[in-house]
Amino acid sequence: MFERVLIANRGEIACRVIRTCRRLGIHTIAVYSEADRNAQHVRLADEAWPIGGPRPADSYLRGEVILDVARKSGAQAIHPGYGFLSENTHFARGCADAGIAFIGPRPESIDAMGSKAAAKALMEKHAVPLVPGYHGENQEAAFLAEQARETGFPLMIKATAGGGGKGMRIVRSEPEFADALASAQRESASSFGDTRVILERYVEHPRHIEFQVFGDTQGQVIHLNERECSAQRRYQKVLEETPSPFLDAARRKAMGEAAVAAAKAVDYIGAGTVEFIVAQNGDFFFMEMNTRLQVEHPVTEMTLGLDLVEWQLRIAAGQPLPLQQEQVHAQGHAIEVRLYAEDPDQNFLPSSGKLLTLRLPAASPHVRLDGGVIEGDTVTIFYDPMIAKLIVFDADRTQALQRLRDALAACEIVGPKSNIGFLERLARHPAVIEGRIDTGYLDRHLEEFVTGDVAPADSVLFAAATAALLHDELAVNAPASDPHSPWAKADAWRIGHAGKRIIALTLREQRYDVEAHGHDGTYQLRHGEASCEVHGARLGDGNLSARFDGESMRVPLHTDAAHVLLHDMNGQRYSFTRAAAFAWEAKDATGGNQIIAPMPGRIVLVKAKVGDAVEQGQELLVMEAMKMELALKAPRAGTIESISAEQGEFVEADAVLVRFTA
The missing domain is CATH 3.30.470.20 (ATP-grasp fold, B domain)
Structure with missing residues (x-):
């Protein structure tokens, strides 16, 4: 068995491999990018070496750099995990040339099966049933379009070197093919450094x-x-x-x-x-x-x-x-x-x-x-x-x-x-x-499978508010020598005024205010026109138990000073954020006059120019972030006043990318 193994990956799979190696008494060597210097796989490994910048192309896809680390660190074998270099024939051969075991198949097997096109050709020779399509070497766009017509629609475009759904597009009609092909090739180039694709007839409901x-x-x-x-x-x-x-x-x-x-x-x-x-x-x-x-x-x-x-x-x-x-x-x-x-x-x-x-x-x-x-x-x-x-x-x-x-x-x-x-x-x-x-x-x-902007029922708000009240009272109350002392109560009592608290909850940028009177598990709650009497409320073992308007209920939830997470009777999840009772600023709306970057990323395509008249929903930019392509579309019909991003440019979250004339 090996004594020293390098893990040429990151994140979950690197941690997974390290755990098994540790159980077997194998010394583990991690590699990491600038973005991962404090990552868990770096902390778990017995030693860790830097290999470059934050983008995969600058770090985890640099086979020669990883091999150099393996040689310097005395690694006897390299585990590639999945993704990155795990199915890279050149890297597997480089390991063999360096006298380091590649924990995976022979390079010849990767050649034969790592490419979707080569694998289909091999299976065809062995009489394994194949879906009709094209898996040849000619990758000219016009030729692929012709093969698509012969295969018939709907069809699937697949990146030859792909995996994890990257570089895959379903095309249901011929006019969609050119844009889908270009998008699949861009995503494949970004994820695998390879633009080749195959075409397959799409099997409905497989x-x-x-x-x-x-x-x-x-x-x-x-x-x-x-x-x-x-x-x-x-x-x-x-x-x-x-x-x-x-x-x-x-x-x-x-x-x-x-x-x-x-x-x-x-x-x-x-x-x-x-x-x-x-x-x-x-x-x-x-x-x-x-x-x-x-x-x-x-x-x-x-x-x-x-x-x-x-x-x-x-x-x-x-x-x-x-x-x-x-x-x-x-x-x-x-x-x-x-x-x-x-x-x-x-x-x-x-x-x-x-x-x-x-x-x-x-x-x-x-x-x-x-x-x-x-x-x-x-x-x-x-x-x-x-x-x-x-x-x-x-x-x-x-x-x-x-x-x-x-x-x-x-x-x-x-x-x-x-x-x-x-x-x-x-x-x-x-x-x-x-x-x-x-x-x-x-x-x-x-x-x-998605909730959209459905507002929580009043019963959900009353349960969340009750949990928040109990949490706040437990946090304020401390053991006292006189448990009957008025100073031991956290009920918002004031001289000449009935005690009232406001529990402010936000969910998907919407604020909900619940008025509360009472303390110690007995409350009168109101939200808008709805009201509720709560008795016998207690928190324990991840649940709220209480009588709401006389009906006993047990609600699974977790609460702290900042959040309340609960599930209603149908199992629907609600994750509320606590807000200040008397301060609220609504999220600024753009009025539909601009496109804002939803997250940090790189602009890979600009499909419009200043002065263009565009339709609502028209794709104007394509952005790459977190190994995905995001299509940024016009929020309304109008004329473009300015574009503040260029192809290849890295933009920050919330940056204004496109403005429309008022």
């Missing part, structure tokens, strides 16, 4: 089911069962689980054998994933093979009781596979979701900033958390905005979903926006519960 495969240096290859990843938004996986609720034993066996055959075709070594598109009638088609560990590998680990990173290390060190195919036995059901810094109510706009609060459920045999940040860390604009992966396990799918709902309810993130509420609605949705979701379901029914 499921996405992948098989984990492993091979060793003795020529053995097995699979470790499937993961269903059909819950996706814009080709990004949102929820992953095993076993698949769609597969029966016969189809699982057939797909597993096909996955093993695909891996054997390239003499595969290490961890890989063979991904299939599965039609509603059960027909399956080879989609691609990822020659690395997948983000969703923990669900496989939870049901098999294995550590796949340990398997990777042992196989890279020349050891045989720990199990034979007939020894692979799964138990129970596991589900994974990813907590992201993003705003689902603003079209999942990535968010950044300091994690003022990061409260997650306690780890247990039923709950696992894989993260790369802790409370107080900053989610930067330079990398993927994932905060943590939440994985749950139980005896069957129904119980695992309930574990997921309970675990999500215990999560709270203050600082950047988060997708926790979206994930909670996902875990309660009938399409997920009944196991009938397909890869396009979320995009077709997104309004069912």
Whole structure:
């Protein structure tokens, strides 16, 4: 086994690899960019080396610099994680040339399978079913447009070197093709340094089911069962689980054998994933093979009781596979979701900033958390905005979903926006519960999973205000020698005036004032024309218990001096911010006369000029931030007065980019 391993990655996966190495007694070496000098993977590793600027192209994609660090630090092996250099043939060969083990497949296997186009050509030779399309070398735009017409619409454009939904576009008609191709190529160039694409006929309402495969240096290859990843938004996986609720034993066996055959075709070594598109009638088609560990590998680990990173290390060190195919036995059901810094109510706009609060459920045999940040860390604009992966396990799918709902309810993130509420609605949705979701379901029914600007019910406001009152009283009251003393009460009493407090709560920039009289769990509350009598209110064990107008209720919540987080009877999440009772300044509105940068980022395309007359919703600029392209559109019809950004320019959040004539 290796004694010194360098992890050529960052964030969650770097921390994940470090944990396994530490358990095995392996010395870990981290690398970091300027933006990550205080990151958790740097703190967890036994040593850490700087490798360049904050952008991936200036740091984590600099293979020669990372190899130089490996040589200087005495690393015997490099674990690439996923993303960045994990499927880079040149880097894998560089490791071999330097006499350093690459913890992954041979470069020849990456060549054959790392490219979507090459993989399809190989599968075609081995009679593996393929979706009709084009995966050749000619990348001229006019030629690709011709191939698109021959393939037929709708079709999918996919970055040849892609992964994680990057560089993918669905095109439903010929007029859309040119813009979609250009956008996919830009995103692919930014994420992978490669503009090549393939075209595929789009299979309507497919499921996405992948098989984990492993091979060793003795020529053995097995699979470790499937993961269903059909819950996706814009080709990004949102929820992953095993076993698949769609597969029966016969189809699982057939797909597993096909996955093993695909891996054997390239003499595969290490961890890989063979991904299939599965039609509603059960027909399956080879989609691609990822020659690395997948983000969703923990669900496989939870049901098999294995550590796949340990398997990777042992196989890279020349050891045989720990199990034979007939020894692979799964138990129970596991589900994974990813907590992201993003705003689902603003079209999942990535968010950044300091994690003022990061409260997650306690780890247990039923709950696992894989993260790369802790409370107080900053989610930067330079990398993927994932905060943590939440994985749950139980005896069957129904119980695992309930574990997921309970675990999500215990999560709270203050600082950047988060997708926790979206994930909670996902875990309660009938399409997920009944196991009938397909890869396009979320995009077709997104309004069912986001809240928009729905105002909280008065009952929710009264519960939040009650919790805030109890919290404030506990903070003010201290043990006194005379518990009956009037000075021991925090009820806002004043001479000649009935005591009144105002609990000011804000939610999505809207302010709600609740008037309160009373103390010690007995209150008279009013919001607008609505009122409520509260008796017997108490806080404890993450819940508020009280009688509201005579009706006893138990409300799951968490409160502190600045926030109140609660769930209503339907499981809907409300995260209120406490505001000063007598000071309020509404968020300034732009009046629709300008476009403001929603976050820091780089302008990659300017599609208009001063003096242009534009329509509402017309795309004027394209911005790149947090590994995503954001289209900035005209808020109204009008004439452009000025444009304050140029292509390639980096802009700060809230910078005015475009102004319209009044």
